[in-house]
Amino acid sequence: MTLIGTPPNGVLVTQMGQIFPDAPEFAFMTWMTFALPMSLVFLFTSWVLLTRFVFPLPATTPFSGKAFIADEIIQKLATESPGKPPSILAYSSDTALNQSVPALAVAHFRAQHDQRIN
Numbered sequence: 001m002t003l004i005g006t007p008p009n010g011v012l013v014t015q016m017g018q019i020f021p022d023a024p025e026f027a028f029m030t031w032m033t034f035a036l037p038m039s040l041v042f043l044f045t046s047w048v049l050l051t052r053f054v055f056p057l058p059a060t061t062p063f064s065g066k067a068f069i070a071d072e073i074i075q076k077l078a079t080e081s082p083g084k085p086p087s088i089l090a091y092s093s094d095t096a097l098n099q100s101v102p103a104l105a106v107a108h109f110r111a112q113h114d115q116r117i118n
Helices: 007-019 028-054 065-078 084-117
Strands: none
Touching: none
């Protein structure tokens, strides 16, 4: 939504200045007066489409977020499935490697650097 929020917006500002040198520059507030109303319209439209057409809630049953989480989600998560232990192991090992490998690489290169100096 903001002018600096995504790379294409920055490219647009740069290209507009190069292709159309006489065009006025984009200021932050100018961009926000253009993008904020449009973003709000898209947000509301998306909400209506998702809640009314794509994933409509049944009209006969009241929906309570807490009850849904307690009854449906937690019960599904609590049941053991054959894929859970391998997934947990894979995620844990991946996380451990992602945390330790950069530190080991830094230590290795620092040791090589210290050997060259000495």
